[in-house]
Amino acid sequence: MQIDHVVCAFCGCVCDDLTVTLEDGRVTGVKQACALGRAWLLGHSAEADQPPALIDGQPASLEEAVEVAAQILSQARYPLIYGLSSTYCEAQRQAVALADLLGATIDCCTSVCHGPSGIAMQVVGEPTCTLGEVKNRADLLIYWGSNPAESHPLHFARYAVTPKGLFIPRGRKDRTVVLVDVRPTASARAADIFLQIKPGRDFECLWALRALIRGLDLEESAVADTGLTLAQLQDLAGRMKSCRFGVLFVGQGLTQSRGKQMNTAAAFMLVRDLYAHTKFAVIPMRGHGNVTGIDNVLSWQTGYPFGVNFSRGYPRFNPGEFTAVDVLGRGEADAALIVASDPVATLPRVAARRLAQIPTVALDTHGSETTKVARVVITTAPAGISAEGTIYRMDNVPLRLRKFLPSPYPSDEEVLGRIVERVTQLRARN
């Protein structure tokens, strides 16, 4: 059987024109997807051989696992809920409700990908646009600290570089593509101009561009440590001012390098400055499929996009205090609920080790480094394959994930709803 218009939930591109072939209750063919999307669809529809749950490594029923999870989280003094970037918004909403109920800290993968972009939005505002506008209007594309050829393989072809658009009739020929990075990545081959800067010098380059765009004279010595010449920066500044519609795509090269939120704030300010000359926009290159969704859900429910604490009965936001790496690294969290994420594989070792020291509950579609150390593991149905719901593309456009394969496992939304229900009962009793 063939299913058309399937939405891929793997990365922030959220391509919605895939075709999958089903045979014997599993995906056997995928068209229109990139290598990542194909691997995601084939890999997440293959097995149904995991037990519904594990408690202390032993197979258990869903009911038993929900009970132990609710007990662990209710008894904790400083529980952490983390992950949520690879599940859908209706499940994320249940996780926020649970955090509110528990007085917990809730954080998402944003804090270790584009948290600094979120902080920049709060400081500067976000002069942005949709990927549809990029496709139809953008004649200058600047990728800064991003390697979409490997992280978002269809970004170039579907949204930005090669497609023909309403005001870009010749597609690639009507666009100039600039890549700024510390190394010549696979993406550099697709660019007209590759600017190789020194590691940790993003802020200096962005600030020099701001000065040039404002018409200030700079000495060559002012940019001597950036890896670029003044002429290269002048050329880029000129292109930015004279384009009809420019877009700056910012990647983790900015958010994870020295300066972090100062880098992203500088990028956002640069785009704001360009409004004196032309139309310009900034779009963070969001990684996980629905990491933009959890930012939206947390923002409309608490006012903040990540790193939110409910211990005083109302939401508080403070990166560095209520973010997962800090809460775990300092040994503050005494229980954790991890949803659709693998922090043991991805967070700094000290933080990851803490998850093995405390009772951790993990909801995931498959085994991971985190499920190996979790006290309770609950297997859930993959969103976009066996569970339906809302997902946000990297440009904040919501799309609907479809369910096209049955699964023996419950959805994240159902399991989280059951935990909320049981925790509510336990708290009423006490």
Added chain:
Amino acid sequence: MPDGKLTLITGRSLKQGTGLNKGKDSSEYREAVTTVEMNGGDMTRLGLCDGDLVKIKTSHGEATVQCRRAELPEGMAFIAYGPLSSCLIGAETHASGMPDSKGLEVEMERIS
């Protein structure tokens, strides 16, 4: 760049991305996250060949990985996100929530 000191960049790679969907115990994922890429001149200077095992050390931890020649600037190394790159990163976030994941000063030594 004296001795084995290099600047390490951690990041995504296509093989890491496809590998994790095949399973984190799959050989594709394991290979992707246990290989460090280096500039050819640096490898020659450190007496390294493709496939040699090297120990990468930071002030936060160490990891043993295979090395591979790649198109990188002199003095720079790259490793894909994964359990081993996480061993090299500290939990200090400087009030941002974000650890220092790129531009790490590392020391590299051959162990085989």
